[in-house]
Amino acid sequence: MLTRTVPALLAIIPISMLFGVLSAKADWSILEVFLISFLGFTGSGQFAVLPLAESGLGIMSLFIITASINSRYFPMAILSANRLHKNFFIRLISSHTLGDEAFVIENKRDSSADILIIRLIIFITWVLSSIAGALLVDHVPAHWISSNLNLGFPASIILLYLSFMQLSQVSKHFYLLELSVIIISVGISVVSIITFGVIYFWIPSVIFTSFFIYYWKKI
Amino acid sequence: MTPAWNAILALISTSVLVRIIPSFLNIKFSKKVELLIHEIIPFSVFINFIIYLLFYELSKDFYPALISMAIGFLCIYIFRLGLVVSTILTSLLYYYLIAFCQ
Numbered sequence: 001m002l003t004r005t006v007p008a009l010l011a012i013i014p015i016s017m018l019f020g021v022l023s024a025k026a027d028w029s030i031l032e033v034f035l036i037s038f039l040g041f042t043g044s045g046q047f048a049v050l051p052l053a054e055s056g057l058g059i060m061s062l063f064i065i066t067a068s069i070n071s072r073y074f075p076m077a078i079l080s081a082n083r084l085h086k087n088f089f090i091r092l093i094s095s096h097t098l099g100d101e102a103f104v105i106e107n108k109r110d111s112s113a114d115i116l117i118i119r120l121i122i123f124i125t126w127v128l129s130s131i132a133g134a135l136l137v138d139h140v141p142a143h144w145i146s147s148n149l150n151l152g153f154p155a156s157i158i159l160l161y162l163s164f165m166q167l168s169q170v171s172k173h174f175y176l177l178e179l180s181v182i183i184i185s186v187g188i189s190v191v192s193i194i195t196f197g198v199i200y201f202w203i204p205s206v207i208f209t210s211f212f213i214y215y216w217k218k219i
Numbered sequence: 220m221t222p223a224w225n226a227i228l229a230l231i232s233t234s235v236l237v238r239i240i241p242s243f244l245n246i247k248f249s250k251k252v253e254l255l256i257h258e259i260i261p262f263s264v265f266i267n268f269i270i271y272l273l274f275y276e277l278s279k280d281f282y283p284a285l286i287s288m289a290i291g292f293l294c295i296y297i298f299r300l301g302l303v304v305s306t307i308l309t310s311l312l313y314y315y316l317i318a319f320c321q
Contacts, residue, residue: 007302023223032223040230049229053222062229070237072271075264077241079256084242095242096234100268150279150317154310156272157291161302163272167265185263189270198274202267209263210255217259 001114005121008101008162011155012043012122013129018151019046020133021140026054030134037130041097041123043152045070065199072202076103085112097123101155104162181216185209283316 016037023033040046045066052062077098083106084094094112097119106115192205220228248256276284291309294300300308 007306010303011306026222028223032221032227036223036227036230039227039234041234042230045230045233046226049226053226053229056222057225059220059225059229062225063232066229066233067236070233072264072268073237074241075260077238078244079261079264081242081244091242092239095239098238098242104265104268149314150276153276153284153287153313154306156276157288157306157309158302160269160272160288161295161305163265163269167262167269182266185266186270189267192267193270193274198271198278202271205267206260206263209266210259213259213262214255 004105007158009125011158014151016126016129017133020130021137024134024137033130033134037127042070068199075206104166280317283313287313
């Protein structure tokens, strides 16, 4: 389990530290950095709200934006719900700590305890790294931050790899490996992104793709 | 309320809406819906997730991302270098290409 989790940890540490640095640069206190990583816990959402909140955007607008960005968690949460522990508080913790990395690392054979451990390791690493970033803000050269370096690239590579692994597991049993189905599904996803944009395409695209595969199977 | 607290409240509300509530939904599904939930939706989610990641990276730095990801694919699937080594090599190439393009 650790073998699966460590590569993702190595990839998220610099991203989370960058968030800590940027929020400290925006004069957020260590407590605020801790709370947003602990209670918010979402890479893209945290990076999105930082400048928007600083520009004076209201809480409802922020909520609509973050809910749109994080709408991908909705199908992920439904899919993994029956593997979570029955105890209310453990389920609460497991559900809040669901992230992209955990979702692609977990598999059907994992117990509810395994899922909780995977999610907690990633969650705690994320929170501690953001605090470390905020504490180290004075030691980070200014040009590192101003150069807009895409620190998320290694994480994307790992997420892509793990997603391909999961996809091959999901589809290894049956018809789904057919190339035509994959090509049309990719087409639906691409058209959805072009139509609705990268933030809003999630829900419609997952619905369209699912119905296409469902009716394709019936035929 | 400070901007930071607005952001914190927005994100915790979002977490409740998109992660916590769906995890507590306890609905008995028909066989058709079971098929959708256990076989078809996971496939759709991962396909969309892959396309999302590709779009996201290509939209930032098209050629460096495209070349690095192609090399990464070769490292992982053809040369079997392992995930960590392949990610390090791919990332170094990506950052080198970005510096080179600038």
